[in-house]
Amino acid sequence: MQKTEKIKKQHHFEMDMTNGNFFKKIVIFCVPLMLTGILQLLYNAADLIIVSNFSDEPNALGAVGSTTALINLILNLFMGLSVGTNVLCARTFAAKDNEKLSRVVHTSITISVLCGFVLGIIGYIFAYDFLKLMDSDDNVIDLATVYLKIYFLGMPFNMLYNFAASILRGVGDTKRPLIFLSIAGIINFILNMVFVALFHMDVDGVAIATVISQIISCILIMACLIKTKEAYKFSFKKISIKGKELWEITKIGLPAGIQGTIFSLSNVIIQTSVNRFKTAAVEGNSAAQSIEGFVYTAMNSVYHAALTFAGQNMGANKPKNIPKITWYCLAFVTIVGVSLGGTLFIFGRYVTMIYTKNPAEIDVSLIRLHYLCLPYFLCGIMDVMVGILRGLGHPLLPMIVSIIGVCGFRILWIYTIFQNLTDYQNVNDLHYLYISYPISWILTFLVHYITYLVAYKKIIKKYNQKTSLQIA
Secondary structure, eight states: OHHHHHHHHHTOOOOOOSSSOHHHHHHHHHHHHHHHHHHHHHHHHHHHHHHHHHOSOTTHHHHHHTTHHHHHHHHHHHHHHHHHHHHHHHHHHHTTOHHHHHHHHHHHHHHHHHHHHHHHHHHHHHHHHHHHHTTOOTTTHHHHHHHHHHHHHTHHHHHHHHHHHHHHHHTTOOHHHHHHHHHHHHHHHHHHIIIIIITOOOHHHHHHHHHHHHHHHHHHHHHHHHHOOSTTOOOGGGOOOOHHHHHHHHHHHHHHHHHHHHHHHHHHHHHHHHHTSOHHHHHHHHHHHHHHHHHHHHHHHHHHHHHHHHHHHHHTTOGGGHHHHHHHHHHHHHHHHHHHHHHHHHTHHHHHHHHOOOHHHHHHHHHHHHHHTTTHHHHHHHHHHHHHHHHTTOOHHHHHHHIIIIIIHHHHHIIIIIHHHOOSSOGGGHHHHHTHHHHHHHHHHHHHHHHHHHHHHHHHHHHHHHHHHHHO
């Protein structure tokens, strides 16, 4: 009997987020998710490093790097829906509503494929036009277009993987997506070397390698959902879109998608401002974006923890656990942000040299790292509050606050203060651009926290009233 229970425990990937040591469980949940996100970033980092060091095309690094903001802009609206999937899976799993959980799973998988095809078609057809709107340098726009077109061919697999991963996160499983992405990441690196170093391809080689690795990770995670015997099992016979579940996913996920899209729009505007400087600014900015992305991804895992832990506790009707979860997440994301951000800033010059040996490009990279890596924990605590609010069932509030506090502020800053202080001739003027990031994080976090206090007070008041009636 004990042996059977031990074997069962070894194969138990789900997590009860409503009881026990919350800080320990938050760390256990986050670490595999951090590693998963870092592996995803290594896809892009490998693309940048390999084309920079092995490609015969001198503008290959700038071509691949200049697509990041645009890809995120197009992806984020649809990827926001996966947040709705995460929250609903967390709630129904904690409430042990297996039938609803199954409907959420099949609705999510179906819409992910549909969204993937729509995105793929739009991205492939309008790749050049999008880059032109961003004032992409004439030296890189043709290469960037090739990269984008191939990248968007793999969009259905990309979307399907991310929605499936959201399902597993909702039930507390962050370990298996890490395993699947590790396999795909190794294949991606090998194919990059084969296509670029051996076959002398350029951006087309790294794009093809990325798409193939996305297909592999998608196959692996779908096989996991098909083979599992748990309530979140996927069956092709049950493929459908349930209206009620679609509405609930959209109600939670669409505001997250809109927020992510407008966030990306502000980043596109910032990228457009960078594009107006010398080519060295574009290359250096691309390297720094890739480097700081590792810090953001690590902190973003705590955002997902806040989202999922809050969702499960609301589903289990245990709102009194929320304050403890909130403070643990804020403490953990601060530790992660300060340690990783500080380390990458201190060794920023050496890390940037992995991407480029050009002194002018390294100097630009260090300017960006100074303003983003050192205070990056501010972005982390801001995102944690967003996750908590969404997990509590308030998707619109964080969207509105974030759009005004982050995106609106940055856009206003660029078209007023920044434009009045720079002539786009001196790359040192980028200081005036990048400082808008930490200022926007501080302002937005403060408003998010006040919003959380008001929202939680209302939730706990309803809970106490309901509990009093049950006792009476």
